[in-house]
Amino acid sequence: MEDAVTEAVRQQYEAYSYPPPIDDAGEFLKRWGPLTCDPRFAGVQLWPEGRPRQDLRILCAGCGSSQAALIALNNPDCSVVGIDLSEASLAHSNRHRERHRLTNLELRQMSLLDVGAMNRAFDLIICTGVLHHLPDPDAGLKALADVLDPSGSMAIMLYGKAGRAGVYLVQDILRRLGAGPDAKGLGIARELLKFVPSYHYLISPTGKLPNDLADDAGIVDMLLHPQDRAYAVPEIMQFIETAGLVFFGWSDNALYCADRYFGGAMLERVLALPAAEQWAVVDNLTLINSRHDFFVRKPESARFLTRFDTDDYLSYVPLIRAGTRLGGDANALILTRPSPHGDVVTPISRSEALLLEQADGNRSISEILSHAMFTPMAPEQRTKFAGAVCERMWRSGHVLFGRSGS
Ligand SMILES: C[S@@+](CC[C@H](N)C(=O)[O-])C[C@H]1O[C@@H](n2cnc3c(N)ncnc32)[C@H](O)[C@@H]1O
Incomplete structure (x- = not known):
């Protein structure tokens, strides 16, 4: 028997x-x-050392109406288990399963809190937009951690506190008006939205209401939810630590990149902070993160974290992220990449561009540095130069890093 909150979430x-x-x-x-x-998209971010096996065992916890089916369809070599409280959402997923004959997809109606009862381990756990709806999100992450293989990886999405400030103000109004997650509540919410002023925190800097408010399910999910909470960056770090897991990187570092939003002495001041503090500062400044997408792993896999504070990075294999383009002119080169909050634009020097041109996804940084164009530099200077470029490119999210032989 579920608790009253979980039952209300299920009914919604x-x-x-x-x-x-x-x-x-x-x-x-x-x-x-x-x-x-999707492991075919995020592979190197999930496993810089290479995926643990070809036939990944994937769990979509709180799969909703389509996520597990999309993952199963795009990864026919892998087995996918989709679990959800909602029979209606699973029925939609099952429609995709039948239409595309997804024999690699198993669907179960159950709470992710009970996933241990399946007695199975998973290489990849996807849990996006779910844990923040649990009465006890810590218990939810712990239950998932218990079924994650030691070499596994988890992709999580939690709501962002700063980016959703306006959502909680509107939720509060609707609660006072007695609007619940039903047809009557939807009517009240639609009526209220007509009165939200253009300067309200709910409205994006482009002057638009969030896309999710275009349909009933989106309005209910965002504004009429019986249970939701949001996280600031330090709260995410604490959440992960409490579950005995390790933060393994944002889905896109550009959304937390100090270089994009600061300059001069202030940038230096911010970059002097530990990485998680930098991310917290950027998150609070920009308000762009209404959601935080990130990866976590078990402590056994912490040795594969991307870091630049030792010389280990010389063995990393840089990989330019899809969508990143070199532009500008010979005097002012830039790297650009489309992002939901405007292009990520990073000025780079000619020598930085030359280094990145050698990044073919196979060669390690030390192999790249042995190229004739870098050998005139003194070895120490060369290493320092490569470390600084790679760290800056990593912060901007333009470059991802695998490991040699992966
Ligand atoms: C916002 S939807 C997200 C769906 C999907 N993960 C995605 O990103 O498209 C949240 C889903 O989590 C499910 N859910 C909420 N609490 C759950 C729980 N304790 N166990 C399993 N599923 C849960 C809901 O039924 C709903 O389908």
């Missing part, structure tokens, strides 16, 4: 499946490409 997702069901999983993948938590 029975009535309003989320995300709003898609028609065809194949068409969706053709149009939008893989989800950012």
Whole structure:
């Protein structure tokens, strides 16, 4: 028997499946490409050392209406288990399963708190937009950690506190008006939205309401939810530590990159802080993160964390992230990459560009540095130069780092 909060959450997702069901999983993948938590997209971020096995055992915890099906369709070599409280959402997923004959997809109606009862281990656990709806998110992450293989990786999405400030103000108004997650509440919410002023925190800097408010399921999920909480960066770090896990990187570092938002002495001041403090500062300044997408692993895998405070990075294999382009002119080169909050634009020098041109996804940094164009530099200077470039490119999210032989 579930507690009253979980039962209210279940009922909401029975009535309003989320995300709003898609028609065809194949068409969706053709149009939008893989989800950012898909191992075919995020592989090197999940396992810089190389994936632990080809036939990954994947758990989509709180899979909603389509996520598990999209992952199973795009990863036919892998087995995918999708679990969710909502029978209605699982029925949508099952429709995709049948249409695309996804024999690698297993769907179960259950709480992720009970996942241990399956007596199975997973190489990849995807849990996006779910843990912040649990009455006890710590218990949820702990339950998932218990079924994560020691070499496994988890992709998590939690709501962002700074970026959702406006959401909580509007939720508060709707609660006072007695609006619940039902047709009557939806009517009240739609009416209220007509009165939200253009300067309200709910409105994005581009002057638009969040895309999610375009349909009933999105309005209920964002504004009428019976249980949701959001996280600031330090709270995420604490959440992960409490579960005995290790933070393994943001899905896109650019959303937390001090270099994009500061300059001069202030940038130096911020960059002098530990990384998690830098991210907290940027998050509080920009307010762009209404969601935090990140990866976590077990302490056994912490040795594969990307870091630049020892010479280990010389064995890293730099990989330019899809969508990153070199532009500008000979006097002012820039790297650009599209992002939901405006292009990520990073000025780079000619010698930095030459180094990045050698990044083919196979050669390690030390192999790249042995190229004739870098040998005139003194060895120590060369190493220092490469470390500084790679760290800056890592902060901007333009470059990801695998390991030699992965
Ligand atoms: C916002 S939706 C996210 C769906 C999907 N993960 C995605 O990102 O598209 C949240 C889903 O989590 C499910 N859920 C909430 N609490 C859960 C729990 N304790 N165990 C399993 N599923 C849960 C809900 O039923 C709902 O389908």
